Amino acid sequence: xxxxxxxxxxxxxxxxxxxxxxxxxxxxxxxxxxxxxxxxxxxxxxxxxxxxxxxxxxxxxxxxxxxxxxxxxxxxxxxxxxxxxxxxxxxxxxxxxxxxxxxxxxxxxxxxxxxxxxxxxxxxxxxxxxxxxxxxxxxxxxxxxxxxxxxxxxxxxxxxxxxxxxxxxxxxxxxxxxxxxxxxxxxxxxxxxxxxxxxxxxxxxxxxxxxxxxxxxxxxxxxxxxxxxxxxxxxxxxxxxxxxxxxxxxxxxxxxxxxxxxxxxxxxxxxxxxxxxxxxxxxxxxxxxxxxxxxxxxxxxxxxxxxxxxxxxxxxxxxxxxxxxxxxxxxxx
Amino acid sequence: xxxxxxxxxxxxxxxxxxxxxxxxxxxxxxxxxxxxxxxxxxxxxxxxxxxxxxxxxxxxxxxxxxxxxxxxxxxxxxxxxxxxxxxxxxxxxxxxxxxxxxxxxxxxxxxxxxxxxxxxxxxxxxxxxxxxxxxxxxxxxxxxxxxxxxxxxxxxxxxxxxxxxxxxxxxxxxxxxxxxxxxxxxxxxxxxxxxxxxxxxxxxxxxxxxxxxxxxxxxxxxxxxxxxxxxxxxxxxxxxxxxxxxxxxxxxxxxxxxxxxxxxxxxxxxxxxxxxxxxxxxxxxxxxxxxxxxxxxxxxxxxxxxxxxxxxxxxxxxxxxxxxxxxxxxxxx
Numbered sequence: 001x002x003x004x005x006x007x008x009x010x011x012x013x014x015x016x017x018x019x020x021x022x023x024x025x026x027x028x029x030x031x032x033x034x035x036x037x038x039x040x041x042x043x044x045x046x047x048x049x050x051x052x053x054x055x056x057x058x059x060x061x062x063x064x065x066x067x068x069x070x071x072x073x074x075x076x077x078x079x080x081x082x083x084x085x086x087x088x089x090x091x092x093x094x095x096x097x098x099x100x101x102x103x104x105x106x107x108x109x110x111x112x113x114x115x116x117x118x119x120x121x122x123x124x125x126x127x128x129x130x131x132x133x134x135x136x137x138x139x140x141x142x143x144x145x146x147x148x149x150x151x152x153x154x155x156x157x158x159x160x161x162x163x164x165x166x167x168x169x170x171x172x173x174x175x176x177x178x179x180x181x182x183x184x185x186x187x188x189x190x191x192x193x194x195x196x197x198x199x200x201x202x203x204x205x206x207x208x209x210x211x212x213x214x215x216x217x218x219x220x221x222x223x224x225x226x227x228x229x230x231x232x233x234x235x236x237x238x239x240x241x242x243x244x245x246x247x248x249x250x251x252x253x254x255x256x257x258x259x260x261x262x263x264x265x266x267x268x269x270x271x272x273x274x275x276x277x278x279x280x281x282x283x284x285x286x287x288x289x290x291x292x293x294x295x296x297x298x299x300x301x302x303x304x305x306x307x308x309x310x311x312x313x314x315x316x317x318x319x320x321x322x323x324x325x326x327x328x329x330x331x332x333x
Numbered sequence: 334x335x336x337x338x339x340x341x342x343x344x345x346x347x348x349x350x351x352x353x354x355x356x357x358x359x360x361x362x363x364x365x366x367x368x369x370x371x372x373x374x375x376x377x378x379x380x381x382x383x384x385x386x387x388x389x390x391x392x393x394x395x396x397x398x399x400x401x402x403x404x405x406x407x408x409x410x411x412x413x414x415x416x417x418x419x420x421x422x423x424x425x426x427x428x429x430x431x432x433x434x435x436x437x438x439x440x441x442x443x444x445x446x447x448x449x450x451x452x453x454x455x456x457x458x459x460x461x462x463x464x465x466x467x468x469x470x471x472x473x474x475x476x477x478x479x480x481x482x483x484x485x486x487x488x489x490x491x492x493x494x495x496x497x498x499x500x501x502x503x504x505x506x507x508x509x510x511x512x513x514x515x516x517x518x519x520x521x522x523x524x525x526x527x528x529x530x531x532x533x534x535x536x537x538x539x540x541x542x543x544x545x546x547x548x549x550x551x552x553x554x555x556x557x558x559x560x561x562x563x564x565x566x567x568x569x570x571x572x573x574x575x576x577x578x579x580x581x582x583x584x585x586x587x588x589x590x591x592x593x594x595x596x597x598x599x600x601x602x603x604x605x606x607x608x609x610x611x612x613x614x615x616x617x618x619x620x621x622x623x624x625x626x627x628x629x630x631x632x633x634x635x636x637x638x639x640x641x642x643x644x645x646x647x648x649x650x651x652x653x654x655x656x657x658x659x660x661x662x663x664x665x666x
Contacts, residue, residue, distance in 0.1 A: 032482050032562075033414035033547055034379040036474070039372040046367040047455065049469060051425040053462030081366035092384035092467045122380065125467075129386030134425045134458075134467035136382060141369070149365050214366055229365075 018107040019091065019121060035122035037088060043140040048078035052133040058193075059174060064102045066193035067133075068109025073195045074216065075137040076117060077273040080202035081214035083147040084139030088122045089114070092136075094129035117199060147205060147212035147277065152230035156210055156278035156304040159287060161201055161296050163246040164219060165262070167192035168269025180256075184247045191246065195273035201298070204290035205277060212277035218268040220310065220322075223276050227310060236302040239315045241266045244299050267312075278304055351440040352424065357453055368455035370421055376473040381411035385466040391526075392507060397435045399526035400466075401442025407549065408470040409450060409530035410606040414547035416480040416539045417472030419532060421455045422447070425469075427462035450532060480538060480545035480610065485563035489543055489611035489637040492620060494534055494629050496579040497552060498595070500525035501602030513589075517580045524579065528606035534631070537623035538610060545610035551601040553643065553655075556609050560643060569635040572648045574599045577632050600645075611637055 039045050052071050054060055062070075072089065079086050091110075114121065119137075170188035172178040180188070198214075205212065211230060213222045219241065227234055242262040248254045279287050284300075291298040305311070312320040372378050385404050387393055395403075405422065412419050424443075447454065452470075503521035505511040513521070531547075538545065544563060546555045552574065560567055575595040581587045612620050617633075624631040638644070645653040 033411040033545075034381045034417060034472070034479075036415070036479055037378040037380060038476070039378055041374075045370040045372055045378060045471075047370060047423060047469075047471070048367045049423040049425045049457050049467070051427055051458045051460055051462075051465070051467060053427050053460050053465075056460055056462055078366040082369070084367060090380060090382040090469055092382045092469075094384055094386050094465060124382050125384045127384055127386050127389055129389055129465065130463035132384070132386075132427060132462065132465045132467075134382070134384060134465075136380075136423055136425075136469040138378075138380070139367070143371070146367075146369055212366075 018103045019124075021111075021121065035088070035090070037122065037138065040140055042142060044143045044146060046079055046082045046084035046139040046141050046146065047136065048075055049134060049136040050075050050078070054131045062193060064105035065109035068106040068111075069113050069194055070109075071133045071135055072110055072113045072137075073197045074273060075135045076113070076197035076199055077195070077214040077216065079137055079139040080198045081147060081212050081275055082139070082141055083145060083202045083206045083209075083212070084141040085203055086117045086119045086137060086139045086199060088120045088138045090136040090138075091121055091124035092134040093124070093126050094132040095126070096129070096131055142206070145206040147202065147209050149211055149213050149226045149229035151209075152211040152226050152232050152278040152304050153280065154232055154304055154306045155281065157281055157284065157287075157300050158223070158234060158236070158276065158278050158302045158304060159298045159300050160215065160219065160241070160244060161198045161275040161277075161298050162196070162272075163191065163244050163297075164215065164241065164272050164274060165245040165265030165269040166247050167195065167271040168265050169245075169247060171271070178261075180247070181250070181253055184250050184253045188247055192271060195271070197273060198275045198294070198296055200294035201275060201290060201296045204293045205275075205279075205287075208283050208286045208290055209277040209279045212275055215272040215274045215276055216270065218270040219272070219276060220267050221270075224310065226276065226278065227308070230304075231308070233305045233307045233309045233311070234302055235305050235311045235313060238263055238267070238312050238320060240299055240301045351436045352454060352457075354444075354454065357451075368421070368423070370455065370471065373473055375475060377476045377479060379412055379415045379417035379472040379474050379479065380469065381408055382467060382469040383408050383411070387464045395526060397438035398442035401439040401444075402446050402527055403442075404466045404468055405443050405446045405470075406528045406530045407606060408468045409446070409532055410528070410547040410549065412470055412472040413531045413535035414480060414545050414608055415472070415474055416478060416535045416542075416545070417474040418536055419450045419452045419470060419472045421453045421471045423469040423471075424454055424457035425467040426457070426459050427465040428459070429462070429464055475539070478539040480535065480542050482544055482546050482559045482562035484542075485544040485559050485565050485611045485637050486613065487565055487637050487639045488614065490614055490617065490620075490633050491556070491567060491569070491609065491611050491635045491637060492631045492633050493548065493552065493574070493577060494531045494608045494610075494631050495529070495605075496524065496577050496630075497548065497574065497605050497607060498578040498598030498602040499580050500528065500604035501598050502578075502580060504604065511594075513580070514583070514586055517583050517586045521580050525604060528604070530606060531608045531627070531629055533627035534608060534623060534629040537626045538608075538612075538620070541616050541619045541623055542610040542612045545608055548605040548607045548609055549603065551603040552605070552609060553600050557643065559609065559611065560641070563637075564641070566638040566640045567635055567643045568638050569643065569645050571596055571600070571645050571653060573632055573634040
C-alpha cells in the first residue's frame, strides 16, 4: 500500500478515515508496504481478484452503499465456489474525485458485508482516475477439500443455489427492454445490487460436491467451464432452471413472463452470484443437509453425461435448441 | 477469475493467449474461480496491491513492454520493503480495446520480470473500460523477520538503495520543465520506465535492518512513514542523498544541475522504487555484506534521532529549510 498517498494528501486523508480500521485477524493491517497474513496449518490460501468498472459492472446511478456491498460480494462468491472460508481482502480504488458522501456510503456497504463474514481489509491502493474498484479476496480451504471446476463425474446431479435471472431482469428493465410491476422490479433490483455470496453453502459442500463454479456470467457459460474442465457433458431440465426465478413467485407477474423469457434470464442472465455444483446421486441427503446448514435453497437441474456437450430438455423431455448465449461483457452494450 | 469472460469472448480469447501459462509453483493456476496457493511452514504471506492508471502512473506514450515490467516492478518493490520472497501474482486489467500488439508487448514485459523472480501469474480478471492495471503480489517471509516501518530505533543509521531522483528528472523533461542532454535523458527514462525492485536486498536485510519502506512517492514522504510508525525523528545529510542521483555521474551534465534541483529530485522526486531502511551502527559490516550479496549499492544518508521531526543538514552541517514536498498524486498535474 502506498500509504504516503493517503497520509500526505489533504483531502485524501478522508480515504484513510473511511477505510482504515484496526485489523482483527491479520498480523499487520493497512499501512505498511505489505500486509502480512498467517495461513493456518493444513490450509491452502484461496485467492481471487475482480475488477468493477462503471457502465459495465454497475450503473452510474447505483447507490454507493450497494456498490460497496456488491464489489466485495462478487469476490466472496469466487471463494464460495472453492469452498473457502474468507479471511481478508485488499481494495484498490481509482476515483475521479474525492466525494465524502460517496466514500462514506461505499465504505459502509463494504464494511457491513466484511463484518458479516468477519474479514479484515488489510491493504490496497488509492489513486485518481476513472472509477474502478479492484478487490482481491483471500480465504482458506483445507488442501484436499477445495471445490474445483474439474471434478465433475458422469452421473453426478447438477444443482444451482438460490435464484437465477432476477438480476438480469432488473438490468433489462433499466435498459428499457422490459416492463414489470414496481414490487417485482424492486425485488429484482435488490438481487442485482445486493447479491448474497454463497459462502456458507460452499463451505458446507466440502467433501460432498465433486465440482463447483460461481454463476457470474450466466449459468450456461459457467456450467460450460465445469464441463470443459472435467471433460464431460450435461443434460439440463430447463423447467427446473426456470423455477429458480424469484420474481415469478409473484402471482400477478407469473403469467406476464413467457417461458422463453424465463429461460433466457435464468440460463444466460448473468450477475447471479449463485453456485452451480455437482455431486453424486448418493449424496442427495448430504446436499439437502448442506442446504439446510447454509440456509440456502438448492435446486437439482439435471445431471452430468458422458458426451461432451450440453443438452437442454423441455418439460416433456424434448431436446431444445441452444438459443441462449452467455452474457458477454464485450458484446453487450 | 471470471474465466467465462475469456472463453466466450471472441477477440478476448487473445487475452488468454497472452496471459495463460502453466503455473509452476501454485497448486492451481489461472482458470478456476480461485487460485490456490500453499504457504510454506513457518512463513507468513506478504501481500500488496498497486493500481496503475494512464496519465497518473504512466504516460500514454509509454512502450507497453516497459509498462508490463513497471506494473509488476512497483508491486515487487513493496514485497522487497518487507523482506519477502515473491511467490505469485494476480493481474486485473481494464482495457479500452483489444490490441494484440499492445497485449503482446505488455505481457512480454510482465513475463520477463516474472521469470526473473521465478513467480507465476495465478489469476485475475479482465474487462473493458478505461486502461487500468491492478496487480496483487504474494510473497513469503519468515514470521519474525518481516521488515516493518515501525521498527526504527534511535541511533540507527538510515540508508537508501540504488539511485534516487532520476525517474522524476525524466518526468520533468517529458513535462517540458527541464532540458537535459539526450544520453542523460535516455538513462533517466530507463529508470522511470524500468525500475528494478530491490527484492534481493530486502531479503538480504532480514535480521539486519530494523525498519524499511519502499520509496515510491519520494524519500521524505516514505521515510516520514517510518518515522511516524516508529515514533522517532531523523537527521539527514542532504549531500549524501544528492549523491545518489545517477545522472550527475555524467561529467558534462554535473555542472548544469544546481544543488537545489538535485535535492528536489532526490528528496521528493518519487517513482524511485528504491528502499529506505535503518539499521544499528554495529550492523554496518552486515549492511555492506547484504549490499554485496544483492549487488545493490546502498548509501548511508543520516541517522534516527529521538525528537519527532526530520532535520535536513547541508554539507557544512547547517540546518536547511524543508521546501521539498512529497510527490502528491492529487496535487500534481
